[in-house]
Amino acid sequence: MFQNFDAPSRAEPISGRLVALRARLADAGLTGFLVPHADEYQGEYIPASAERLAWLTGFTGSAGAAVVLANEAAVFVDGRYTLQARNQMDSADFSPESLIDNPPHAWLKGRLKKGDRLGYDPRLLTLAETRRFESACAAAGAAFVALDENPIDAIWADRPAPPLAQVSIQPDELAGETASAKIERLRTILAEKDVAAAIIAQSDSIAWTFNIRGADVPHNPVALSYALLRREGPPTLYMDGRKLSNAVRDALAGLADIKEERALLGDLAALGREGARVLADPQSTPAILAQALTEANGTIVEGSDPAVLPKARKNAIELDGSRRAHRRDGVAVTRFLAWFNQNAGRTPLTEIAVARKLEAFRAETGAEDGMPLLDLSFDTIAGTGPDGAIVHYRVNEATDRALENDTLFLIDSGAQFRDGTTDITRTIAIGTPTDEMRQRFTLVLKGHIALATARFPKGTTGAQLDTLARHALWQAGLDFDHGTGHGVGVFLSVHEGPARISKSGTVPLEPGMILSNEPGYYKTDSFGIRIENLIVVTPPAPIEGGEREMLGFETITLAPIDRRLVDTTLLSRAEIAWFDAYHARVREALAPSLSGEALDFLVASTQPLAAVT
Amino acid sequence: MFQNFDAPSRAEPISGRLVALRARLADAGLTGFLVPHADEYQGEYIPASAERLAWLTGFTGSAGAAVVLANEAAVFVDGRYTLQARNQMDSADFSPESLIDNPPHAWLKGRLKKGDRLGYDPRLLTLAETRRFESACAAAGAAFVALDENPIDAIWADRPAPPLAQVSIQPDELAGETASAKIERLRTILAEKDVAAAIIAQSDSIAWTFNIRGADVPHNPVALSYALLRREGPPTLYMDGRKLSNAVRDALAGLADIKEERALLGDLAALGREGARVLADPQSTPAILAQALTEANGTIVEGSDPAVLPKARKNAIELDGSRRAHRRDGVAVTRFLAWFNQNAGRTPLTEIAVARKLEAFRAETGAEDGMPLLDLSFDTIAGTGPDGAIVHYRVNEATDRALENDTLFLIDSGAQFRDGTTDITRTIAIGTPTDEMRQRFTLVLKGHIALATARFPKGTTGAQLDTLARHALWQAGLDFDHGTGHGVGVFLSVHEGPARISKSGTVPLEPGMILSNEPGYYKTDSFGIRIENLIVVTPPAPIEGGEREMLGFETITLAPIDRRLVDTTLLSRAEIAWFDAYHARVREALAPSLSGEALDFLVASTQPLAAVT
Structure with a gap:
């Protein structure tokens, strides 16, 4: 299994580590030390050898920072990790702070005084970050001091070796x-x-x-x-x-x-x-x-x-690979959906069991295809009922919830194959969805379709297109609090710059860019909805009477979208046509690789909408 | 009349002025001099006493600049004025340059050399502009020299006195x-x-x-x-x-x-x-x-x-005044439309005659209402057929075109009343419009309606909303090359910051802001379409099931939109409902002030769409 579902553990008492660090700081004439959650490479994931923040504080989340002063220390985490940080840390050692509302450079204001020396490891901070702290220190008359060696490494006796995975x-x-x-x-x-x-x-x-x-x-x-x-x-x-x-x-x-x-x-x-x-x-x-x-x-x-912009503009070969990976992944996801359809609400199941099953289908499908699953592209988000409403929910043994009838299940997952990286979210009804669930789902679907079918002139940015994914929700007095889409690599990072579809997406979209199309809706303590396909920026088919050179999107993710959640009375004829044509494409692409119950499920779940309403 | 339709004239030979200026520059040890089209107040309009650019060069457009060097001089104008500048200037004196592609500070590169001294009048340049020229000069080792007196003023014998209009x-x-x-x-x-x-x-x-x-x-x-x-x-x-x-x-x-x-x-x-x-x-x-x-x-x-942001957020009293001004203006515009409907295509008419007629209706309606027309809010844009496709068209005696049958007439105009500033564009069919005209008009209308009916969360910017006004055109491979909306004052500037609805609109919209909603479509050498109403940012009526605090727009411009140009097969039921409801509001608001043919016209032209198709 590529995913670890262990609950975040309360670490062994770690005060000794803090004492040892403070002693080293005092020896070096330092007022304090900054501990980011970062390695030397500033990627989204860091190796065990770089988990200095976790070693020192006990907090194991994927983002955060600590500042250690002589008589005070704080750990800064965002809203996702507030509870986890409180559980994992000893508040006698570290006070928990908000990374957003009171980030380290703000927290330091009023604590640093003239002549103070705050140490940092210049391998772990970017040029831009360093500058922010330098000006915070300068404002207090203090110095931000680059250290030749990281004082934690000197006292972290059993620090794992840096990874040496084969290239x-x-x-x-x-x-x-x-x-x-x-x-x-x-x-x-x-x-x-x-x-x-x-x-x-x-x-x-x-x-x-x-x-x-x-x-x-x-x-x-x-x-x-x-x-x-x-x-x-x-x-x-x-x-x-x-x-x-x-x-x-x-x-x-x-x-x-x-x-x-x-x-x-x-x-x-x-x-x-x-x-x-x-x-x-x-x-x-x-x-x-x-x-x-x-x-x-x-x-x-x-x-x-x-390299960022050339990498984002995928060439035809990369796009072909990515399309193959998405077809393969679609087969695995459809097998999973058929299994889910058969079992959810009937057999006792939990979120972890479901996530494991999906991973197993991916591994199996890759093996059949001679293109084995090399990794997940991120930890699967599998949330039933209220857990689906937590946007960044990562299930673990402590939070694992049993699936219940008459609720929604949200599963956001992806695969790394040698020929491509996938990222797909489906929201599935268990039992009978309420009218509210269907209405919300259909509004999210309208946003998804508006983006998938958008045509736009060269130079259009993701910020301009983001509006299309929200318009139907806005008209209903609703919204969602995350971006609509991020760039995606080809057997590379599932979160890739520079383009994105969000309020802050200032980069013009260019042909060949792969992005996600993932509007959502979240009802706290109740249910979550997200519909995510990957899309490729591409010139659209010629438009009759069109005068401008336009761009558009090709959807490359292939898997059924739950028709039971669609309220067709809220869709225009064009939207219904898109949905049915997408399902026809899904059926045609995946049917040759499916058989038995999975094929039956594919055929049934991709029938035109008119057939059910 | 508040508008002057004189053709831009070829000025008397002005070489003598250039010679005199160069002599003064030489005396002062200056390499050259910068002549912006600006006064000391940096507004959109400047008084005759500040028309130094026109006096020196002959070019009378509303934007531009000149640079005079010892052996060379250039006038910089944007695309609107390329032809006019060539006609008004003597190319032996001034070479015409593009203000956009090769602005003065770029043109100076390679022309300025070390030790050169370029003079400027520091009353006429903003801090930001000065900086741009300072770095251009510094790059060449030259100096940008602020002058105590403007050398043009010293040689402009019959310079008009600065205006002394009563406050x-x-x-x-x-x-x-x-x-x-x-x-x-x-x-x-x-x-x-x-x-x-x-x-x-x-x-x-x-x-x-x-x-x-x-x-x-x-x-x-x-x-x-x-x-x-x-x-x-x-x-x-x-x-x-x-x-x-x-x-x-x-x-x-x-x-x-x-x-x-x-x-x-x-x-x-x-x-x-x-x-x-x-x-x-x-x-x-x-x-x-x-x-x-x-x-x-x-x-x-x-x-x-x-003052910019407080001024943009109009208070309830200002909004009431503006609504009254818009109702009054709607009466005048409807009288005009009725007259146009009666005469265009039957009586020989030209663009200037039409613009004058509209101004007369505005003056008459204001006088009746005890709130006289104090000015136009800008020079009327009145373009028939191909002239309508020129976005910034200002008709004058030289370009004045006769109205012809079976084409479109675009008229963009506004009034200054003591209680409010208006700005309205209507596109009117003369005779029988083509299918293409109706399709394009309806796509523009769809964008107009999408913006008029938009709901959006606090913090949404004009750049985000601009997309809604373009989406229908984009889907048809079309677009327009201007912003969708600008801020509007209350008995103040018709172009007011800081908010705008355009790709560069980074300011969040706030309640009370008045903006224009004016998508368009322009077919070069053929016809132009624009549908413009003013809208006020306002909380929308409560939305059933809505969860977020939203904002929306109230349309305050009141005048019929030409139903003959609407292809209802391209509209959704909701769009038709908006159009009919808008016309019902227009009828109800304006009917009490109209009688005779104008009232008949109002009633006929605000019938529900279903009644014509």
Whole structure:
């Protein structure tokens, strides 16, 4: 199983750790120390070796930070983790604070005084984050001090070793473009920006650029590493050599120099001594890298990671792979839905059992297809009844709820296959849904369809399109408190920049981008609804009488949407036509791979809407 | 008549002026001089005394700039004025350039060299503009030199005197809030921003704050002036005293000190010597004011003009006034539409004759109502056939086109009454419209209705809502190249910040804001369509089952929309219901003030759609 359902445990008493840390801080003449939940690579997931926050505080959530002062310490978490943090920590050691309302740099205001020295590990903070703290410290007359070594590492006796998962080559037949061609493309960006080199600190940008994949962290098939792209000469990949088999090393040989990670600081210092201008993304570049360059008199040119936009614009081969992965995933999800339909409300089942079953179907379907399930693309969100209304719900043994009749089940999940990354949410009725559930579901569906069918001129941003997914809910006095869509990689991160469909989506959508289309509705303590397919930005079929060059979306996720939850009286004829055509496509695509009850279920659940109402 | 339809004339030879200017520049050791189309107040309209660009170059458009160098000079205009600029200027004197593609600061690149001194009048450039030129000059090693006197003024022998239109008091019964209450409110903003004073440079902000109106420029009833708001003590109004009658002066006496404009520089210098922090909006504050403060060691705190947002949120009294003005204007427009319906296509008519007729109806209706037409709110756009497709078309004697049968007539116009400002566009069929015209009109109407009926949560911006007005057009492969809506004042500017409904509308809409709702469609060389009503942001009627606090719009413009152009097969039942309900409201509101043919027309043209199709 790729997912761990262990309940967050109360750690062994950890005050000793805090005492030891404070002693080290005092020895080093530091007023305090900042502990982010981050590793050196700033990805969504971090390896066990980087779980310093959990080791020190007991809090095991996926986001947060701590600040340790001499007589006071606080852990900052967002609304998802308020309860968990209180349960996992000893409040005598750490006061719980809101990461949103009172983040560390705000909390420090009034606590730091002139002459204070707040320490931090410059490997773990980005350039942008460092700046925020530097100005908070400066305002108090204090200093924000980069430390050569992380004081936690010195006292964390049984710290796990950093991961050494083997790197694999993403074959050109799936990548659709050779790594050398990609590097040449990126070089033109370096030339445009008139920089000698670019620091690539995002692991998924490195994976895309060099056509490699890894398994250092859960769910995101990247190899933790850095790269330095040079305008002249081969790029350098800074990575622990033990991750590279001879075959992989040979494949990379003509492409890049390979060095240990620690060599990057020296290489940047060398560039600095030449007075070089080096491109770095302040949102993903660790402060230590920028400091190494600038301390040697180089110049950081701030700008987006140059691989981010090329990576987001998938080529035709990648899109074909992703479509195959989505068909395969659709087969697995449909088998799961047939099983669920057969068992939910009849057999005693819990959320974890359901999530495990879905994972098993995915593994089985991948194996049949010769394209095994390599990971989930994120921890499955499986919420029955009131749990479905918790947007970021991650079930564990402590919260695991039994499925009950006459409620809704929300399941948001995804797979990592070698040819593509999937992400799908279905909301399923158990027993008989109420009129309210059907009305809400249909309003969410209207938003989903409005986005799926949207045509829009070049240059349109996700923020502009987000409105279409909300309009029907807004008209009913409803809304949902998350974005409508995020970018998705191809056998890479399920949350990928730079485009998104949300109020803050300022990046124009471009052909080839894969995004999610996932409007929702959540009734606290009652039920949750979300309908999620992935969509690809693509020129639409020619429009009769159309005058402008437009873009649109192709939906690539293939699985039935629960027709029992649709109130057809709320749909226009065009919306019904979209729904029925989508189901016809789903049936045609998946039927050849299904048989028995699953096939029967597929056929029944993809009948035209008119047939049921 | 408030509108002048004179054709832009070819000016008398003006080379002598250019020669004289260059001689003065040489005497002053200047490489060149920048001539913006602006006065000291940065409003949309400028008085004749500030038409330096026209005097020097012959170009009389409403936007543009010139740069004069020793051996070269250029005039920069946008696409609206390309032809006019070529016709009005002597290309031996001035080369025409694009204000958009190659604006002055870009054009100067490569022309300025080290040691050059480009002069400018710091009264005519804002802080933000000055900065743009300063960095362009600095990049070339040149200096951007603020001049004590404008060299054009020294050689412009017959320069008109600055306007001295009498100031009037906007009575509290129409303003809905006393000036002293407004000043108190603004003072709290000064306290929040921790500034000693704020420069108010926008004339409409001064008009709103002090409840005064003027007539110094066309269409915008403001008195050109500055104000300095102080956190402690009374504000100062810097204005030529000849604009103030004894009665107005008495009314202002308890409210503000009144000084000549030239005293402002000294007062800012005095604040500077005290080390004061002074709020100034870089988009509207002339550079000279900021310089006076900072040269005396004061600090400019950059931020929005504090009156802009309070002014945009109209109070209940202002909204009532605006509704009355819109009803009155609707009566005038309906009389006009009835006359047009009777005469267009039968009597020989031209665009100017039609625009004059509409103005006459407005004057007549205002006089009847005891609320006379005080001005148009902008020059009427009256375009028949292909002229309707020119978005910013201003008819003049040279372009005046005769109305023809079987085409569309687009008329965009507005009035200034003491109780409100109107802005309405109607597109009218002359003879029989084509199927294409009806389809396009109906798509524009769908966008108009989607926006008029939108509900949206607090915090929603105009950029988010803009999509609703375009969605139906986008789905048909069509779009329009202007924003969907702008803010509108109450007996103030018809183009008012800070909110707008467009891709760049980043300001959240708030209750009381008046905006236009004006989607369009333009077929070059053929016809133009725009449907414009004004709308007020307002909480919607309670929504059954709604859970969120929402906002919506009330449409306040009242005049028939041409039913003959509606293809009802393209409308949903809800859209038809909106259209019919709107027409029922129009009929009910306007019928009591109409009689004879105009009343017959109103009744016929507001019949439910079902009755015609």
